[in-house]
Amino acid sequence: MAKFFYLLLILSLSVSCREATVPKPKAYLRLDYPKAEYVPSNINVPFTFEVNTLATKVALKPIESNTSSYGVNLEYPTLKGTIFLTYKAIENDRKNLITFLRDAQNFTQKHNIKADGILETVYESPENNTFGMFYEVEGNAASQAQFYVTDSTRHFLTGSLYFYAKPNYDSILPAAHYLQKDIKHIMETVRWR
Template sequence: MVKNLLLFVLVLVCFSCGEDYVPKPKAQLRLDYPEAKYTDANLNLPFTFEANALAENIKMKKVDALTESYGINLEYPSMKGTIFLTYKAIENNDKNLWDFLRDAQNFTQKHTIKADEIPVTPYENKKRKVYGAFAEVKGDVASPAQFYVTDSVSHFLTGSLYFYAKPNYDSILPASNYLQKDIRHLMETLKWK
């Protein structure tokens, strides 16, 4: 009996020898998006900008009949995302501008509950009179990027990026980075009329 057990253990040891186990390296999803091709967004608005040709649907609607306010959606169906823009005319008082600035900054700060980090980058183009800020909201948040720009006198534009998916920072990061470049390009090419 002991002989059989020793023979069994010896056979088991001989056949169990093999290559050492090597764990697989961590992999990341590779998503290749086409190179951005920008064209003028020909919309009847108090400003112009360049939009990526990948934005298949650009929808615009007047938000308020009494004031000059517009909602513009740049839809990216292939990425299941949309950049929402809201334009508001500044009335002839500073209070109106400060209200818009406070609302834009508060909207970004509402994400601090879920955000890991919110780096804000100021933007300024004195030649075209475009001043504002871009905020990248890192973490599992509903809107990973937000911005506002103004001329401080007549125009105020805010924007935010949303995806039609459950917020998972790692999963949407490649698409988010791509669309954040589009937002920055929009800010850099924006001209007031």
């Protein structure tokens, strides 16, 4: 019996000297994007803006065989996303301005089906004659951001952010925030020609 007691004592001392096993905390992916550097856009359209050097530009295309409408795609290959810009000239009457505004707002609202929410931010820059709206789309929607800017008389520019992946809000959120800052910078630096 004494041998059993000593064996039990030695066994308990050897087990008690070990550190307690603690589960490792969950790891999160850390994504570091380079600090944005902006340069003037060199595109032959009726407006200018500053573009992030991380973006590559796709060829400028007239829309609908109309020389007063253009599409510009700013591709971000490292982020697997694209900002699609569409420019339309406002004709002599302001009737088509109302149509453009309605279309831009309806296009954003179509994302309500999948979105958890849409945050609207009014943009005004009277000194640059630029007014508009920025929409941040939350949730698993196809587009994570939309915007439009106009001078209310001659120029109308819309933009949308899309990723080359199935929408998974948690996965694309860091890239979406990075590109939303670029969209806001585009809005702030638009100058009409």
